[in-house]
Amino acid sequence: MAELSGAVPDYDHEIVPPGRRAHFWRRVAFTPNGAFGLAVVIVLIASAGLADLITPYSPIKMGVGPRFLPPNGAYLLGTDEFGRDLFTRIVYGSRLTLMIGAIAVGISLTVGILVGLIAAYRGGWTETILMRGTDVLFSFTETLIALACVAVLGPSLKNAMIAVGIAGIPFYARTCYSAALVERSKPYFEATIAAGAGPLRLLFLHLLPNVLPTMIVVATLGLSAAILAAAGLSFLGLGAQPPDPEWGAMLSGARDYFNRAPYLMVIPGLAIAVTVLGFNLLGDAIRTALDPREGSE
């Protein structure tokens, strides 16, 4: 799990925002990594959006087929211990996975940006308290924070999303803080203060738009960590509960049958791995396309 997975690649280079660079997406999509990542993400979004159309059965209703049927023509990926179609459950699972990733990252991103911006803008005691606090939380690792949150809130899919979201805050706060410090030292910022702009205008109309591109790149990479973390919680039984077709929970359920039906365990795991790999490669490709240091070498 980054943390829970520990999947924290190095972000310490300066990131040049998209938009300022011509043909940015072309540069991402024409690298092998970027193309693969983009393809995975597109397939994921399509299967989440079209789940009702492309699946032949219900993801939750039991006994749509025989139990433990290995992959075959009628049940593409086989059936599980309750005679549910695994393909259908995997496709619906993509919907849950995207939702979990989006909500968790949304929480981390919103709070992280606020903390980072305020710390960088206010300076002084506010900065010390906010950033030291962030350091303290950061040293706990996301796993422990998420676990503590679930311990307080109780195990459920909703709480797992909140827990993973809270656990990610320190990381986003740190990244936003360093990006905002860079912006604060630029001449335009001083000019805006001299022109008499108030704190809210400075924070939300000047700092925020300038850190946002960096934060969006970071969030693409963060999505993979959040998805992995939430799947880990569900695997432990602390997140999504049966009969939800969540991949981590499905993997956990398959443990009892792994002699009899190893495909029940292999397939959801592959789904998580490919999804996380897709977001990692896409994020990495975006970062490389934006990093002035890499391409020139």
Added chain:
Amino acid sequence: MWRFLGGRIAMGALTIFVTTIAVTLLIHLVPGDPVQIMYAQSQGTTPEQLEEIRHNLGLDQPIYIQYVRFVGRLFQGDLGYTIRGHQPVLDVILQRLPNTIALAVAAMAVAILIGLPIGFFAAYKRGTMVDTGLMVVAIAGVSVPHFWLGLVLLLFFAVELGWLPVSGTGPLNLVLPAVTLGLSNAAIVARMTRSSMMDIMRQDFVRTAEAKGLPKSVILSRHVLRAGLIPVITMMGLQFAFMMGGAIVVENIFAWNGVGRMAVEAIFQRDYPVIQGFILTFAVVVVFVSILLDGVYALVDPRIRRS
């Protein structure tokens, strides 16, 4: 150097202080009545008994008094009693903690033995197909969920081949969990090593060494590796924390009797004293290890040792 270490120790103390506050508050953040939730699983507890428990846990006192009492008992090595079984929490934790630390250290060894050479080699071959290939493998390694990797290894090495035990706590049992946890972190170590080594390779002193005609092997082993390892040491602290976090999941797969498995069970059983004890122990271990590594770092890096 002492200034540097002093700062780190102060930061560690602050971390533990914040943890004690968080742990005291934890039980009050639970939606609903924590005492009722804790005892919901034991049938036939009367309201009078619940009141008594509330009083015994000190939950009927103002929160700052609870905190002072909590810290006071902490200094006497008293973490309270488990709800299930009524054992001292400290004993329950100390009994399992060595297992978790053994797992984390073994996993860290696996991660370093695999990740470091790969990262170093990728930096050496930077910009080539080998470098790109190795880094794609590393990203793939980061992407594989370790709970899945663990199950696949278990299925293959323990169930199919029968080479290693399926579950339990013993020296041979350590192999699969350590490899599971180590492999997924080897990828992170490889990435960190690569970027650290590449930073060093760009430095002027490396160019000077090249200019004076030193063989490449000497430049790499004597100049690049030694300087490049220093930042890697600092990152080990965070890595160790990741291992401790990862152990929570991995212990559950392999039924390894550590504190992570205990914590997850405690969450299911709503055994809050155990959860509090776990979080505090985790913080203390992580802080201790990171200060230890900072000490090593200060000794190894002459820029800090002589400051």
